[in-house]
Amino acid sequence: MANGPALTLDQIGSHNAERIDALAEDYAALDRQLARRGVDIAQVKSAVATFSVAVPSWGAGRGGTRFAKFPIPGEPTNIHEKLEDCGLIQQLGQVTPRVSPHFPWDKVSDYAALREEAANLGLGFDAVNSNTFQDQPGQAHSYRSGSLSSTDADVRAQAIDHNIECIEIGRQLGSRALTVWVGDGTNFPGQQHLGRSLDRYLDAAAQVYAALPGDWRMLLEHKLFEPAFYSTVISDWGSSMMAAQELGPKAMCLIDLGHHAPNVNIEQIVARLHKAGKLGGFHFNDSKYGDDDLDAGAINPHQLFLIFNELVEAALEPRTGFDPAYMIDQSHNVTDPIESMLCSAEAIVGSFAKALLVDREALRAAQESNDAIIAFRALRRAYDTDVAPIVALARAEAGGAIDPLALYRTLGWRERKAQERNTVGLGAGIV
Ligand code: AFD
Ligand code: MN
Ligand code: MN
Numbered sequence: 001m002a003n004g005p006a007l008t009l010d011q012i013g014s015h016n017a018e019r020i021d022a023l024a025e026d027y028a029a030l031d032r033q034l035a036r037r038g039v040d041i042a043q044v045k046s047a048v049a050t051f052s053v054a055v056p057s058w059g060a061g062r063g064g065t066r067f068a069k070f071p072i073p074g075e076p077t078n079i080h081e082k083l084e085d086c087g088l089i090q091q092l093g094q095v096t097p098r099v100s101p102h103f104p105w106d107k108v109s110d111y112a113a114l115r116e117e118a119a120n121l122g123l124g125f126d127a128v129n130s131n132t133f134q135d136q137p138g139q140a141h142s143y144r145s146g147s148l149s150s151t152d153a154d155v156r157a158q159a160i161d162h163n164i165e166c167i168e169i170g171r172q173l174g175s176r177a178l179t180v181w182v183g184d185g186t187n188f189p190g191q192q193h194l195g196r197s198l199d200r201y202l203d204a205a206a207q208v209y210a211a212l213p214g215d216w217r218m219l220l221e222h223k224l225f226e227p228a229f230y231s232t233v234i235s236d237w238g239s240s241m242m243a244a245q246e247l248g249p250k251a252m253c254l255i256d257l258g259h260h261a262p263n264v265n266i267e268q269i270v271a272r273l274h275k276a277g278k279l280g281g282f283h284f285n286d287s288k289y290g291d292d293d294l295d296a297g298a299i300n301p302h303q304l305f306l307i308f309n310e311l312v313e314a315a316l317e318p319r320t321g322f323d324p325a326y327m328i329d330q331s332h333n334v335t336d337p338i339e340s341m342l343c344s345a346e347a348i349v350g351s352f353a354k355a356l357l358v359d360r361e362a363l364r365a366a367q368e369s370n371d372a373i374i375a376f377r378a379l380r381r382a383y384d385t386d387v388a389p390i391v392a393l394a395r396a397e398a399g400g401a402i403d404p405l406a407l408y409r410t411l412g413w414r415e416r417k418a419q420e421r422n423t424v425g426l427g428a429g430i431v
Contacts, residue, residue, distance in 0.1 A: 054126035063331030074417030087121030094400030128170035133183030185228025252280025258292020281325030297347030
């Protein structure tokens with residue numbers, strides 16, 4: 001029998017009742033400050049209220065590195081438990097109403113029932129993710145030498161079939177996009193023909209593309225390295241855009257923030273992909289060195305803001321099909337994943353709110369007259385504004401908690417779940 005929401009309206013109501021007066025004061029002060037700058041706070045709050053970001057089913061469990069994984073008691077071990085945790089995140093934060101499933105990890109026998117189970121928790125399904133970067137028990141062919149770009153036609157056929165199966169599952173779940181990330185690549189110069197491996201990928205991806213329903217998108221996720229360390233078939237936004245352009249209008253590029261060379265100007269990539277009409281979506285996370293795993297905004301919140309600044313610019317000059325899919329993709333190795341996703345979602349929506357505060361007229365004028373410092377200050381002023389009252393009030397008005405983390409900490413959620421759920425096995429693994 002499907003579970004209902006984890007929290008009662010009373011629990012959220014009494015939590016908010018204790019905090020609403022202080023929040024109203026902070027909001028009023030910010031309102032006065034923004035009004036002096038010609039910004040209508042109510043408009044910003046309404047835009048914030050329409051914003052949402054999906055969470056990955058695999059982010060609900062503790063992640064690990066290739067060295068080890070340190071599970072916590074009460075973490076989910078299957079899609080049903082993951083949905084339960086994601087339902088709680090949505091109840092508390094009201095900004096993550098969709099879950100992005102990954103197959104075969106989230107395989108079940110009845111997808112109509114899974115969709116209903118999610119709906120009972122206030123959740124829908126986002127893009128479906130295929131997995132051809134590891135072998136599964138009983139699989140006919142190995143992906144050890146690649147999947148969609150493999151030199152072996154049988155391996156490619158198996159990878160194509162799996163992606164088409166994911167589309168079929170996604171249709172039953174109400175998804176409208178397939179995200180394809182392949183681990184294909186090499187560790188040695190000369191290991192593979194760099195041109196032909198891309199040709200094979202394009203050929204195979206075209207067969208997946210051909211199976212997309214009319215209103216679906218195929219989101220191509222590039223990644224510079226890992227698990228391959230010398231070359232990756234879809235390594236960067238250039239390869240991704242080339243592939244998306246060759247595949248057709250339903251193919252778009254997905255930017256995972258952690259999948260670039262260090263110090264790459266990601267906000268410029270956003271602008272470029274938008275110009276080409278190929279900006280499909282994001283996997284938000286943060287990184288300091290070569291990882292793609294840290295919490296969004298934890299290391300470089302300014303970059304996150306600048307990305308949203310480009311998105312606000314893009315929305316002012318939309319291209320056909322401009323509707324980027326927003327998602328979190330992190331590996332929570334040292335935190336409770338529920339807490340990380342609550343805080344990351346808040347950082348993401350907060351960056352969006354800040355980008356809305358930029359005085360575009362002043363920015364444009366400064367850009368036109370080549371006044372670098374005034375142009376920069378137009379951005380910096382928005383970035384420096386504490387938008388927490390806007391985000392918190394939008395959340396409370398949507399039925400969420402004013403302080404989601406504080407309320408979560410009172411629930412004893414993990415302790416309770418530790419009684420009900422199986423223990424996660426030890427071992428290594430990114431997810
Ligand atoms: C890996 C990849 C990529 C992808 C995810 C799910 O780095 O981010 O989105 O797996 O397939 O983490
Ligand atoms: Mn990703
Ligand atoms: Mn990644």
